[in-house]
Amino acid sequence: MSAQQQVITIDDISEENAPAIYVAGGLLPFYEKVQAEVSSEVPDLKTAKGRARIASLAATVSKSKTAVEKPGRDYLKRLKEMPKVVEAELREFVNKMDALRDATRQPLTEWEEAEAAKKREIEAWVGKLRLDPQIISAADSEYLKISIGAFEGIVIDGEWLGEYEAEALRLKADTLATLRAALEKREQYEAEQAELAQRRAEDEAREKKEREDRIAREAAERATREAEEKAQRERDATAQRERDEKAAAEKRENDLKLAAAESERKAEQAKREKIEADQKAERDRVQAIEDQKQAVENARLDEIARQKAAADEIIRQQEAREADLEHKKSVNRAALEAFVAGGMTEECAKQAITLIAQRKIPSISISY
Numbered sequence: 001m002s003a004q005q006q007v008i009t010i011d012d013i014s015e016e017n018a019p020a021i022y023v024a025g026g027l028l029p030f031y032e033k034v035q036a037e038v039s040s041e042v043p044d045l046k047t048a049k050g051r052a053r054i055a056s057l058a059a060t061v062s063k064s065k066t067a068v069e070k071p072g073r074d075y076l077k078r079l080k081e082m083p084k085v086v087e088a089e090l091r092e093f094v095n096k097m098d099a100l101r102d103a104t105r106q107p108l109t110e111w112e113e114a115e116a117a118k119k120r121e122i123e124a125w126v127g128k129l130r131l132d133p134q135i136i137s138a139a140d141s142e143y144l145k146i147s148i149g150a151f152e153g154i155v156i157d158g159e160w161l162g163e164y165e166a167e168a169l170r171l172k173a174d175t176l177a178t179l180r181a182a183l184e185k186r187e188q189y190e191a192e193q194a195e196l197a198q199r200r201a202e203d204e205a206r207e208k209k210e211r212e213d214r215i216a217r218e219a220a221e222r223a224t225r226e227a228e229e230k231a232q233r234e235r236d237a238t239a240q241r242e243r244d245e246k247a248a249a250e251k252r253e254n255d256l257k258l259a260a261a262e263s264e265r266k267a268e269q270a271k272r273e274k275i276e277a278d279q280k281a282e283r284d285r286v287q288a289i290e291d292q293k294q295a296v297e298n299a300r301l302d303e304i305a306r307q308k309a310a311a312d313e314i315i316r317q318q319e320a321r322e323a324d325l326e327h328k329k330s331v332n333r334a335a336l337e338a339f340v341a342g343g344m345t346e347e348c349a350k351q352a353i354t355l356i357a358q359r360k361i362p363s364i365s366i367s368y
Contacts, residue, residue, distance in 0.1 A: 009033075010067045018075040027068060034064045141190055144183040148176060324368075331368050332357070 010030055013021060021027070038057045044050035102109075332353050339349035355361050 010064055013068065013071045015071070015075070018071060022072050022075055027072075030064070030068055034061055141183060141186045144179055144186055148179045148183065152176065328357075328368050331366060335366060 008017060008021065010033075038061060041053075041057075043053040043057075045054070335353050336346070336349045339352060340346055344352070352361075353366070356364055356366050359365065
């Protein structure tokens with residue numbers, strides 16, 4: 001630790017001495033000083049003054065922390081802004097230097113661009129001395145003759161072409177030789193094609209005449225055949241009409257016979273249905289009488305059964321009452337005998353049983 005750091009207190013921290021304080025290990029002396037200050041005494045927790053002193057020491061620590069942290073945060077913010085300032089300064093310097101370089105080289109750049117443009121123009125002109133082989137192979141003799149005349153009229157200017165003069169002369173000669181050879185080959189081809197076209201025209205004329213003769217012959221044969229077929233269709237139609245008329249007459253006769261037979265059948269059926277209906281009506285009438293008699297008889301029997309059941313129920317209830325009475329007498333006799341056996345007189349025992357049976361003795365009853 002330097003002598004300057006030793007004499008600087010927390011209250012002395014400022015923007016000027018921040019670079020010397022906020023370094024690795026630079027804040028340790030401040031921490032040790034605050035730690036020594038709060039650890040030098042042990043307040044008594046048992047007293048209010050002691051507890052207040054502890055709170056005061058803790059507040060001192062917080063205040064010291066803020067006093068060190070705030071200048072440090074401000075210093076850190078300035079450090080973060082510094083790269084932006086340096087970057088802006090460097091960017092402005094680089095842009096100015098690039099502009100100065102381009103301005104210095106501008107005359108040379110313009111000369112190089114002019115030379116490049118002239119070179120491209122010459123190369124394009126020389127390139128026109130070449131013909132596409134596909135165009136040459138597909139061209140007719142007239143196009144080839146015009147092309148030969150055009151290439152023969154091209155003048156090779158050595159002063160303008162410079163180093164390209166020899167190549168231009170060679171290309172012109174090669175192209176003319178190619179065009180002349182192609183013209184010779186094309187003229188021979190076109191002559192052969194004209195001869196072939198003449199032969200095809202003669203063949204087509206002959207084939208056309210043969211085709212027309214065949215069409216006329218086939219038309220005459222077709223007309224004769226169609227006339228015969230028409231006559232046959234008319235004969236067939238006449239015969240068919242006669243057959244149809246005969247069949248229609250036979251059908252009408254059969255329909256009349258069938259209608260008469262159907263009418264007779266329906267009359268017989270109506271007669272049978274009437275007889276059957278009359279017979280059914282008679283059977284229904286007789287059955288209704290029988291059903292009425294049976295209903296009366298069933299009602300009579302039901303009434304007899306009901307009366308018998310009512311009489312049986314009366315007898316059953318009477319027998320049940322008598323049985324119940326007999327049972328109660330048996331229970332009462334047993335109770336009477338028990339009372340007498342217990343020392344009561346028979347008269348007292350009867351009186352007791354009667355009172356109990358009539359439920360006049362509270363909390364005591366006889367179970368039958």
